[in-house]
Amino acid sequence: MSELFDRLGALADTLAATPILAIGLTLGAFFAGNWLFARIGRPLWLPPVLLSACLLSGVIAILAIDYQAYQRGASWLTVLLGPATVALGIPLYQQMHHIRAMWRPIAVTLPIAATLAAAYALVIAWALGATPEVLASLAPKSVTAPIAIGITEQLGGAVPLMMGGLLITGVVATLFVDMLARLLPVRDERILGFALGLNGHAIGTARAFAISHTAGAFASLGMGLTGVFTAVILPLVGSGIFNTG
Amino acid sequence: MAMLRGFLVLVLFFLLGESLRVLFALPVSGGVLGMVVITLTLMVKGSVSDDLASASQGLISVLVLLIMPGVVGVFFTADQFSGQWLAVAAALLVGTFLSVLTTLVLMKLVTVKGERHRE
Numbered sequence: 001m002s003e004l005f006d007r008l009g010a011l012a013d014t015l016a017a018t019p020i021l022a023i024g025l026t027l028g029a030f031f032a033g034n035w036l037f038a039r040i041g042r043p044l045w046l047p048p049v050l051l052s053a054c055l056l057s058g059v060i061a062i063l064a065i066d067y068q069a070y071q072r073g074a075s076w077l078t079v080l081l082g083p084a085t086v087a088l089g090i091p092l093y094q095q096m097h098h099i100r101a102m103w104r105p106i107a108v109t110l111p112i113a114a115t116l117a118a119a120y121a122l123v124i125a126w127a128l129g130a131t132p133e134v135l136a137s138l139a140p141k142s143v144t145a146p147i148a149i150g151i152t153e154q155l156g157g158a159v160p161l162m163m164g165g166l167l168i169t170g171v172v173a174t175l176f177v178d179m180l181a182r183l184l185p186v187r188d189e190r191i192l193g194f195a196l197g198l199n200g201h202a203i204g205t206a207r208a209f210a211i212s213h214t215a216g217a218f219a220s221l222g223m224g225l226t227g228v229f230t231a232v233i234l235p236l237v238g239s240g241i242f243n244t245g
Numbered sequence: 246m247a248m249l250r251g252f253l254v255l256v257l258f259f260l261l262g263e264s265l266r267v268l269f270a271l272p273v274s275g276g277v278l279g280m281v282v283i284t285l286t287l288m289v290k291g292s293v294s295d296d297l298a299s300a301s302q303g304l305i306s307v308l309v310l311l312i313m314p315g316v317v318g319v320f321f322t323a324d325q326f327s328g329q330w331l332a333v334a335a336a337l338l339v340g341t342f343l344s345v346l347t348t349l350v351l352m353k354l355v356t357v358k359g360e361r362h363r364e
Contacts, residue, residue, distance in 0.1 A: 086262065093288060094298075109352050113347055121337065124340050130336070131329065195348040
């Protein structure tokens with residue numbers, strides 16, 4: 001009997017040593033989150049990514065898996081973020097005729113809105129006494145994850161905090177766009193889509209595709225342009241801001 | 246097979262982006278550079294192959310899966326930021342509200358103005 005327990009211990013070590021465990025858990029949580037999301041009636045305020053992340057964290061905590069070991073295993077998945085960022089160029093190309101038709105409003109709005117998306121958060125957090133590390137983690141909050149990871153690392157922020165901020169930003173941006181569209185009112189799907197992608201990155205874009213294909217296209221566009229613009233601007237101005245704190 | 250061929254193209258453009266970043270000491274990530282270069286390449290070429298379109302669609306649809314390990318980190322490193330949660334929450338909620346408002350109002354103003362201009 002005690003032999004069996006020894007082997008059970010060896011089994012846990014063997015499984016923990018292979019990245020397949022981390023990959024399996026991540027995939028499992030991904031599908032479980034999507035399933036649960038559909039079951040509870042697809043609420044706007046609780047996107048599948050949040051459900052999946054909570055489930056995954058719970059399983060990691062219950063099984064007492066070392067978080068660092070999990071991250072090492074999961075890096076087999078996250079390394080795909082590089083090619084996935086390149087993949088964003090394809091919808092960008094496919095929507096090029098839309099961009100040409102709306103180039104003037106986009107050219108005026110994008111630099112102002114993308115800069116303010118970072119600036120509002122930075123000023124508020126700074127006024128409430130956030131450290132430079134926290135500021136550097138909040139700065140790319142409206143940028144799509146693969147690009148935001150690169151920006152945060154360059155600015156010296158914490159990637160996990162940035163990811164949490166990104167998630168919350170995506171969810172509340174989706175809620176605020178729906179709310180303000182009714183109040184202002186704005187009914188042009190191109191504008192709604194663009195605002196969803198610019199402020200709410202991939203989560204906003206997923207919502208925009210639920211509105212219509214045109215809204216989704218403009219969200220992809222807003223997400224892509226905000227990503228590129230912020231990736232170029234933030235590290236340039238950032239080195240001055242984040243090192244003085 | 247077709248999807249893997251498209252994936253190879255994405256990987257090659259990513260490697261090209263990384264090379265450009267290192268060679269020219271650019272502050273932008275290799276993925277973003279690869280995205281810009283592949284968009285320009287497609288614009289010059291004037292069409293996108295089915296392989297590449299399906300590979301990119303596949304990757305984009307699992308973006309959430311790829312960012313999940315990062316999101317999970319916030320639960321395990323939370324104590325690092327104790328005492329700053331008010332600043333973080335206010336920045337995210339109020340900041341995002343203001344930036345959504347700014348985007349909608351700006352886009353509305355400029356679009357309406359542009360359409361009047363044309364009439």
